[in-house]
Amino acid sequence: MNYLREVVLSDPEAQGSFLNEVELAERIGVSRTPVREALLLLVADGLVEMLPGRGAYVPPLTGRQIRELMELRGVLERYSASRALADKTVPFDFLNSTLDAQYQLAHADESPDRDRVAAATAFIDHDMEFHQVLVDASGNATLARTYAGLRVRQRRLGIKAVCGSANRQLAVCAEHERIVAALSDADEQAAHAAIDEHLALTLRVLLDV
Structure with missing residues:
Protein backbone atom coordinates (compact mmCIF):
# COMPACT_ATOMS: atom_id res chain seq x y z
CA MET A 1 0.00 0.00 0.00
CA ASN A 2 2.71 2.47 1.01
CA TYR A 3 4.75 1.57 -2.06
CA LEU A 4 1.82 2.33 -4.33
CA ARG A 5 1.10 5.60 -2.52
CA GLU A 6 4.64 6.88 -2.13
CA VAL A 7 6.34 5.58 -5.28
CA VAL A 8 3.93 4.51 -8.00
CA LEU A 9 1.34 7.27 -7.68
CA SER A 10 4.02 9.94 -7.21
CA ASP A 11 5.66 9.18 -10.56
CA PRO A 12 4.63 11.90 -13.06
CA GLU A 13 4.47 9.21 -15.75
CA ALA A 14 1.71 7.41 -13.84
CA GLN A 15 -0.71 10.32 -14.09
CA GLY A 16 -3.39 9.61 -16.67
CA SER A 17 -2.27 6.00 -17.15
CA PHE A 18 -3.45 2.50 -16.27
CA LEU A 19 -1.66 0.37 -13.68
CA ASN A 20 -0.85 -3.23 -14.50
CA GLU A 21 -1.54 -5.45 -11.49
CA VAL A 22 0.76 -8.23 -12.70
CA GLU A 23 3.68 -5.85 -13.25
CA LEU A 24 3.12 -4.21 -9.88
CA ALA A 25 2.99 -7.58 -8.11
CA GLU A 26 6.25 -8.65 -9.75
CA ARG A 27 7.93 -5.34 -8.94
CA ILE A 28 6.91 -5.49 -5.27
CA GLY A 29 7.45 -9.26 -4.96
CA VAL A 30 3.94 -10.25 -3.87
CA SER A 31 0.93 -11.97 -5.39
CA ARG A 32 -1.79 -10.05 -7.23
CA THR A 33 -4.22 -10.31 -4.29
CA PRO A 34 -2.55 -7.76 -1.97
CA VAL A 35 -1.99 -5.47 -4.95
CA ARG A 36 -5.67 -5.62 -5.83
CA GLU A 37 -6.62 -4.98 -2.19
CA ALA A 38 -4.29 -1.99 -2.03
CA LEU A 39 -5.74 -0.59 -5.26
CA LEU A 40 -9.25 -0.85 -3.86
CA LEU A 41 -8.16 1.15 -0.81
CA LEU A 42 -6.71 3.78 -3.13
CA VAL A 43 -10.04 3.85 -4.97
CA ALA A 44 -11.76 4.58 -1.66
CA ASP A 45 -9.32 7.48 -1.15
CA GLY A 46 -10.15 8.87 -4.59
CA LEU A 47 -6.59 8.37 -5.86
CA VAL A 48 -7.35 5.58 -8.33
CA GLU A 49 -10.38 4.66 -10.45
CA MET A 50 -11.33 1.10 -11.39
CA LEU A 51 -12.71 1.11 -14.92
CA PRO A 52 -14.61 -2.03 -16.02
CA GLY A 53 -12.65 -4.03 -18.56
CA ARG A 54 -9.67 -1.67 -18.39
CA GLY A 55 -8.34 -1.85 -14.85
CA ALA A 56 -6.90 0.67 -12.40
CA TYR A 57 -6.62 4.20 -13.78
CA VAL A 58 -4.67 7.04 -12.15
CA PRO A 59 -6.65 10.20 -12.92
CA PRO A 60 -4.60 13.40 -13.11
CA LEU A 61 -5.72 16.11 -10.73
CA THR A 62 -7.82 18.76 -12.42
Whole structure:
Protein backbone atom coordinates (compact mmCIF):
# COMPACT_ATOMS: atom_id res chain seq x y z
CA MET A 1 0.00 0.00 0.00
CA ASN A 2 2.71 2.47 1.01
CA TYR A 3 4.75 1.57 -2.06
CA LEU A 4 1.82 2.33 -4.33
CA ARG A 5 1.10 5.60 -2.52
CA GLU A 6 4.64 6.88 -2.13
CA VAL A 7 6.34 5.58 -5.28
CA VAL A 8 3.93 4.51 -8.00
CA LEU A 9 1.34 7.27 -7.68
CA SER A 10 4.02 9.94 -7.21
CA ASP A 11 5.66 9.18 -10.56
CA PRO A 12 4.63 11.90 -13.06
CA GLU A 13 4.47 9.21 -15.75
CA ALA A 14 1.71 7.41 -13.84
CA GLN A 15 -0.71 10.32 -14.09
CA GLY A 16 -3.39 9.61 -16.67
CA SER A 17 -2.27 6.00 -17.15
CA PHE A 18 -3.45 2.50 -16.27
CA LEU A 19 -1.66 0.37 -13.68
CA ASN A 20 -0.85 -3.23 -14.50
CA GLU A 21 -1.54 -5.45 -11.49
CA VAL A 22 0.76 -8.23 -12.70
CA GLU A 23 3.68 -5.85 -13.25
CA LEU A 24 3.12 -4.21 -9.88
CA ALA A 25 2.99 -7.58 -8.11
CA GLU A 26 6.25 -8.65 -9.75
CA ARG A 27 7.93 -5.34 -8.94
CA ILE A 28 6.91 -5.49 -5.27
CA GLY A 29 7.45 -9.26 -4.96
CA VAL A 30 3.94 -10.25 -3.87
CA SER A 31 0.93 -11.97 -5.39
CA ARG A 32 -1.79 -10.05 -7.23
CA THR A 33 -4.22 -10.31 -4.29
CA PRO A 34 -2.55 -7.76 -1.97
CA VAL A 35 -1.99 -5.47 -4.95
CA ARG A 36 -5.67 -5.62 -5.83
CA GLU A 37 -6.62 -4.98 -2.19
CA ALA A 38 -4.29 -1.99 -2.03
CA LEU A 39 -5.74 -0.59 -5.26
CA LEU A 40 -9.25 -0.85 -3.86
CA LEU A 41 -8.16 1.15 -0.81
CA LEU A 42 -6.71 3.78 -3.13
CA VAL A 43 -10.04 3.85 -4.97
CA ALA A 44 -11.76 4.58 -1.66
CA ASP A 45 -9.32 7.48 -1.15
CA GLY A 46 -10.15 8.87 -4.59
CA LEU A 47 -6.59 8.37 -5.86
CA VAL A 48 -7.35 5.58 -8.33
CA GLU A 49 -10.38 4.66 -10.45
CA MET A 50 -11.33 1.10 -11.39
CA LEU A 51 -12.71 1.11 -14.92
CA PRO A 52 -14.61 -2.03 -16.02
CA GLY A 53 -12.65 -4.03 -18.56
CA ARG A 54 -9.67 -1.67 -18.39
CA GLY A 55 -8.34 -1.85 -14.85
CA ALA A 56 -6.90 0.67 -12.40
CA TYR A 57 -6.62 4.20 -13.78
CA VAL A 58 -4.67 7.04 -12.15
CA PRO A 59 -6.65 10.20 -12.92
CA PRO A 60 -4.60 13.40 -13.11
CA LEU A 61 -5.72 16.11 -10.73
CA THR A 62 -7.82 18.76 -12.42
CA GLY A 63 -7.07 22.46 -12.25
CA ARG A 64 -9.96 22.92 -9.87
CA GLN A 65 -8.71 20.15 -7.56
CA ILE A 66 -5.23 21.68 -7.53
CA ARG A 67 -6.62 25.13 -6.69
CA GLU A 68 -8.78 23.72 -3.91
CA LEU A 69 -5.81 21.84 -2.44
CA MET A 70 -3.72 25.02 -2.40
CA GLU A 71 -6.56 26.97 -0.80
CA LEU A 72 -6.89 24.36 1.95
CA ARG A 73 -3.15 24.35 2.51
CA GLY A 74 -3.21 28.11 2.83
CA VAL A 75 -5.91 28.03 5.50
CA LEU A 76 -4.12 25.35 7.53
CA GLU A 77 -0.62 26.79 7.16
CA ARG A 78 -1.55 30.39 7.96
CA TYR A 79 -3.43 29.30 11.09
CA SER A 80 -0.52 27.10 12.15
CA ALA A 81 1.95 29.93 11.69
CA SER A 82 -0.22 32.20 13.84
CA ARG A 83 -0.57 29.62 16.60
CA ALA A 84 3.14 28.76 16.58
CA LEU A 85 4.07 32.45 16.84
CA ALA A 86 1.57 33.07 19.64
CA ASP A 87 2.70 30.00 21.57
CA LYS A 88 6.40 30.52 20.73
CA THR A 89 6.63 26.98 19.36
CA VAL A 90 8.08 27.72 15.92
CA PRO A 91 10.57 24.87 15.27
CA PHE A 92 13.34 27.05 13.85
CA ASP A 93 16.10 24.44 14.16
CA PHE A 94 14.13 21.87 12.16
CA LEU A 95 12.94 24.41 9.57
CA ASN A 96 16.47 25.68 9.00
CA SER A 97 18.04 22.22 8.82
CA THR A 98 15.37 21.11 6.34
CA LEU A 99 15.93 24.25 4.28
CA ASP A 100 19.70 23.57 4.24
CA ALA A 101 19.04 20.05 2.99
CA GLN A 102 16.80 21.40 0.24
CA TYR A 103 19.44 23.88 -0.88
CA GLN A 104 21.99 21.07 -1.09
CA LEU A 105 19.64 18.94 -3.19
CA ALA A 106 18.71 21.90 -5.40
CA HIS A 107 22.35 22.60 -6.23
CA ALA A 108 23.08 18.90 -6.75
CA ASP A 109 20.15 18.70 -9.16
CA GLU A 110 22.00 21.07 -11.53
CA SER A 111 24.12 18.07 -12.59
CA PRO A 112 23.00 16.71 -15.99
CA ASP A 113 23.66 13.15 -14.80
CA ARG A 114 21.00 13.25 -12.08
CA ASP A 115 17.84 11.17 -12.29
CA ARG A 116 15.36 14.03 -12.26
CA VAL A 117 12.45 12.08 -10.81
CA ALA A 118 14.61 10.62 -8.02
CA ALA A 119 16.10 14.04 -7.28
CA ALA A 120 12.67 15.66 -7.28
CA THR A 121 11.34 12.98 -4.94
CA ALA A 122 14.13 13.53 -2.42
CA PHE A 123 13.60 17.29 -2.58
CA ILE A 124 9.84 17.03 -2.13
CA ASP A 125 10.22 14.68 0.83
CA HIS A 126 12.09 17.49 2.62
CA ASP A 127 9.55 20.00 1.34
CA MET A 128 6.69 18.11 2.95
CA GLU A 129 8.65 17.80 6.20
CA PHE A 130 9.16 21.58 6.21
CA HIS A 131 5.45 22.30 5.94
CA GLN A 132 4.25 19.44 8.15
CA VAL A 133 6.49 20.39 11.08
CA LEU A 134 5.18 23.96 10.95
CA VAL A 135 1.62 22.67 11.00
CA ASP A 136 2.49 20.30 13.86
CA ALA A 137 3.78 23.32 15.80
CA SER A 138 0.22 24.64 15.98
CA GLY A 139 -0.38 22.16 18.77
CA ASN A 140 -3.64 21.07 17.16
CA ALA A 141 -3.43 17.30 16.61
CA THR A 142 -6.62 17.12 14.55
CA LEU A 143 -5.41 19.88 12.25
CA ALA A 144 -2.01 18.17 11.91
CA ARG A 145 -3.67 14.86 10.96
CA THR A 146 -5.86 16.63 8.42
CA TYR A 147 -2.80 18.20 6.83
CA ALA A 148 -0.94 14.88 6.84
CA GLY A 149 -3.89 13.37 4.97
CA LEU A 150 -3.03 15.60 2.01
CA ARG A 151 0.41 13.99 1.75
CA VAL A 152 -0.12 11.78 -1.30
CA ARG A 153 -1.64 14.55 -3.41
CA GLN A 154 0.98 17.04 -2.26
CA ARG A 155 3.76 14.63 -3.14
CA ARG A 156 2.34 14.02 -6.61
CA LEU A 157 1.99 17.72 -7.32
CA GLY A 158 5.33 18.67 -5.78
CA ILE A 159 7.27 16.19 -7.90
CA LYS A 160 5.35 17.30 -10.97
CA ALA A 161 6.17 20.96 -10.27
CA VAL A 162 9.92 20.55 -9.73
CA CYS A 163 10.25 18.15 -12.67
CA GLY A 164 8.32 20.40 -15.01
CA SER A 165 9.85 23.78 -14.21
CA ALA A 166 13.52 24.72 -14.53
CA ASN A 167 15.10 26.09 -11.35
CA ARG A 168 11.91 25.47 -9.36
CA GLN A 169 13.86 23.80 -6.57
CA LEU A 170 15.98 26.89 -5.93
CA ALA A 171 12.88 29.06 -6.14
CA VAL A 172 11.15 26.91 -3.51
CA CYS A 173 14.17 27.27 -1.23
CA ALA A 174 14.02 31.06 -1.53
CA GLU A 175 10.28 31.00 -0.80
CA HIS A 176 10.81 28.82 2.26
CA GLU A 177 13.57 31.15 3.40
CA ARG A 178 11.15 34.08 3.32
CA ILE A 179 8.67 32.13 5.45
CA VAL A 180 11.35 31.35 8.03
CA ALA A 181 12.57 34.98 8.03
CA ALA A 182 9.06 36.28 8.70
CA LEU A 183 8.59 33.79 11.52
CA SER A 184 11.97 34.73 12.95
CA ASP A 185 10.88 38.38 12.99
CA ALA A 186 7.65 37.31 14.74
CA ASP A 187 5.81 39.12 11.94
CA GLU A 188 2.51 37.28 11.57
CA GLN A 189 1.33 39.34 8.59
CA ALA A 190 4.61 38.82 6.73
CA ALA A 191 4.52 35.08 7.49
CA HIS A 192 1.01 34.84 6.06
CA ALA A 193 2.10 36.80 2.98
CA ALA A 194 5.14 34.55 2.48
CA ILE A 195 3.00 31.42 2.76
CA ASP A 196 0.46 32.83 0.31
CA GLU A 197 3.20 33.80 -2.15
CA HIS A 198 4.76 30.33 -1.97
CA LEU A 199 1.45 28.58 -2.60
CA ALA A 200 0.45 31.01 -5.37
CA LEU A 201 3.74 30.49 -7.21
CA THR A 202 3.45 26.72 -6.81
CA LEU A 203 -0.09 26.85 -8.18
CA ARG A 204 1.04 28.90 -11.16
CA VAL A 205 3.77 26.37 -11.98
CA LEU A 206 1.37 23.44 -11.66
CA LEU A 207 -1.21 24.98 -13.97
CA ASP A 208 1.51 25.73 -16.56
CA VAL A 209 3.17 22.28 -16.68
